Amino acid sequence: MVRLIRCIADNVVSPLGLDSRSNYDSVRAGKSGLARYESMGNISTPFVLSRVDRVAIDALCGKLGIKGNYTFFEKFLLCSSVQAVREAGIDASSERVLFIVSTTKGNTSLLGQPQEGVSDERVLLGKAAREVSRFFGNPGSPLVVCNACISGVCAQIEAMRALRSGRYDYAVVIGADEQSPFIISGFLSFKAISDEPCRPFDKERKGLNLGECAATVVLEASDEIKGGWELVCGAIRNDANHISGPSRTGEGSYQALMEVLKECRRDELAFVNVHGTATAYNDEMESIALYRAGLIDVPVTGLKGYYGHTMGAAGIMESILSMYAVRDNTVLATRGYREQGVTYPVSVSSEVRECRGSEFIKLLSGFGGSNASLLYRLVE
Amino acid sequence: MEEMILKLKQEIIEVLNLEDIKPEDIDNDAPLFGEGLGLDSIDALELIVLMEKNYGIKLQDPAKGKEIFKSINVMADFIQKNRTR
């Protein structure tokens, strides 16, 4: 029998809260962490960003016993993972525990601003991840998933596979990204950023917002049905079209959806949590993919209007909030959406909606033509 | 104007890494996007940077870029009228 993979603990650290529950409650209540910045460092073009308070992170580190000369990115990963691992009650120093980090740029801010006492080589993602796994006394070498914006879903898929191989019993999957001038200036050079809070799927959408978040899921492999959230299956598919623009036919997203739909119980599907970055091309492409996959009538929900695009954390944080939403029989409002602005009328709403069902699909797309999907199932 | 067009072509070739193309290969009226040089969306964004860096022209709207970058002649004309360097 294929081993069952369960999520036994989760955590989200963001401007909207330091744990999953407070994040969910904030989003449910319609709060957002987005704020407009007129400039930052050498950047003089306005942008919208959801930025985490560094003082709050340092205070949280103190409270959690995280001491040492860590970079902000490493503290961010630790703040989230320490809470999740404690909630899980596992011995993370065991060689049967695999650490996986999902990030796009890690400690890259060190290139522009070195930190005293931090070696230059911490700009290497493996070294940064090791700082985290070492904190837990884990003997193995952590895996870093660096697959652009889909990394958070890919990390969970790889965790599932590693657990199903039988070599590990638990996986601690942590995703985070620091929104430094490096990333912000890059997306500004792509003219991809809106200077207003983003509007996923909306007629007037004009680009994405950026956001900071750290999120963790602790996954367990089991040979028997125990109840709770199961990760059923996932898929990663490339458009083979362009390295930064999505396929006009939503090819990779469509294929990724079709793959997880093989296992999905359609009448139990509560909603699809989409990427919904609010760029002209992404949302249009996603609507095409959803239509082609026969999901045009399934409720769709996007969280970028609360958090912005959190890069490496997105796939994990957005899955966690979806778990809370399904338990709450709720389709979270797609903040920023007002009027249908894509070719196929996806079922997106600016209001909170009720839903029934015990499954959801998490969908993401990213640079490099990559797309990923993940099917979650709540077993009572 | 001819000198300016030659310089512009050389700049475009360099900035867009059009390694095997010489200025004389680029027809002044041929479309730069789609057919012709087959430039893509990232190339268009790099041309926006080139406009600012070399000619002091700031283009905020990438959609406007598509019109201005229609051909070498259209581009050169626009630069001539709007350059601040």
Place this chain on the structure above:
Amino acid sequence: MERRELDYVVLNQVYVSVNGRELEHEASGNALLTELYRNHIADWPKFFKMDTLSKAGFVASELLFKEIGECRPGSEEFIQARAVVLFGVTASLCADRNYQETIQDKDNYYPSPALFVYTLPNIVTGEIAIRNHWRGETSFYVLETPDAAQMAFHLACAFQDQVTDSILAGWVDSSRNDDFQAFMTVVRREDAADTEWLAGQLKQMINILNNK
């Protein structure tokens, strides 16, 4: 069961070999990649837009396909059964440094989108997928060190996707424009059944790079 030896290509800034046969070349550093492109590939001008990491991975993969005689599918054909799974330590560090230069100085501040797009190591997998019309899985994993056993384990994991029949697997690193290393091989489903054997094959490729 007698296992086949994997075909492979290994290259760095001064060395390139295909299944152990060294290829002649004149240039070194980044210019070596250009020389290899012109002599052995020559029909993909997008090559010149790539960053060093993508160039190294792309060239290594193309040399591999020539060796094993793989044909490109017709332009309307796309394949899902071939995945691209690459590993590295530096990830996009070379491209990161190049991009950083365009934003570092307030008085010469011109962020380059063409450089920024390459500040993600998975772009290499995307470039290869586009060239070959592969619509399967593309993944990039960053490790602490070139660990053959770790690579073999995760390659075997990738075959849990039942659609994947084979993987273009490899290693790509670049910390500076003239400093890079890569190896590429194709791993079939049956190759990954014995991860110890697979790790041994990958270790040989790593050893070649360590000695050049």
